[in-house]
Amino acid sequence: MSPPMAPQYQRTCENCHRGVLTPKKIYRMGSGTATVGRIFLIGSIIGAIASALLFFGMLVYNGGKWSSVAGSPSQEDIDNKFRRGCVDSAVQKFQQAGGTSAPLPAIEQLCECSLAEIKGTDYSETAVTAAAQACLQQRRDGTLAPLTQDQQDIYGNLMGDSGPSSDAAEQAAVERLAGVLGAFFGAGLIGWLLILKKRVLQCVVCGATVEAS
Numbered sequence: 001m002s003p004p005m006a007p008q009y010q011r012t013c014e015n016c017h018r019g020v021l022t023p024k025k026i027y028r029m030g031s032g033t034a035t036v037g038r039i040f041l042i043g044s045i046i047g048a049i050a051s052a053l054l055f056f057g058m059l060v061y062n063g064g065k066w067s068s069v070a071g072s073p074s075q076e077d078i079d080n081k082f083r084r085g086c087v088d089s090a091v092q093k094f095q096q097a098g099g100t101s102a103p104l105p106a107i108e109q110l111c112e113c114s115l116a117e118i119k120g121t122d123y124s125e126t127a128v129t130a131a132a133q134a135c136l137q138q139r140r141d142g143t144l145a146p147l148t149q150d151q152q153d154i155y156g157n158l159m160g161d162s163g164p165s166s167d168a169a170e171q172a173a174v175e176r177l178a179g180v181l182g183a184f185f186g187a188g189l190i191g192w193l194l195i196l197k198k199r200v201l202q203c204v205v206c207g208a209t210v211e212a213s
């Protein structure tokens, strides 16, 4: 028989000096933005599925490379459209949700991770959801890969890029769809970020919170 566990050490509130702090999980960005986050999330998943279906209407997926039935945009073009759509959308949604300065490096990391995760899948609802969740889990765990110098350069160049590199109508359409898919992904990632919870200690008397270490 091991001795009974010592009662958990409880801190007294530094605000009112009366209440005891108890562990609690709260939304990182307040419950109002969490609601907005859920709306983004639902909308973006539906949107991602819809655009994935559109993708399949135009593209033939062949040995890890997209090839268009009509035109033939390079994999790089499609990837860059996804990146740009993802970042643009995430920044926009972040600002709509009341965030002032979007965490651009974090968004870029999440978008790059999503791109890597979803490439080579069938772009199904399951694949899209799994990719987004895998990347957000990595972010929570602190294992999300930082961007390489090459990737940083790509994102830097995307910000100044103003459209499809080719004027071929089919290619532009395919790239636009990739952009849409990326955009929905970005919105979904921000939705997830907004509904993430954090652990805090909350006073039972006055409700003051402190970060749980």
Ligand SMILES: [Zn+2]
Binding pocket: 013, 014, 015, 016, 017, 018, 019, 203, 204, 205, 206, 207, 208
């Ligand atoms: Zn208190």
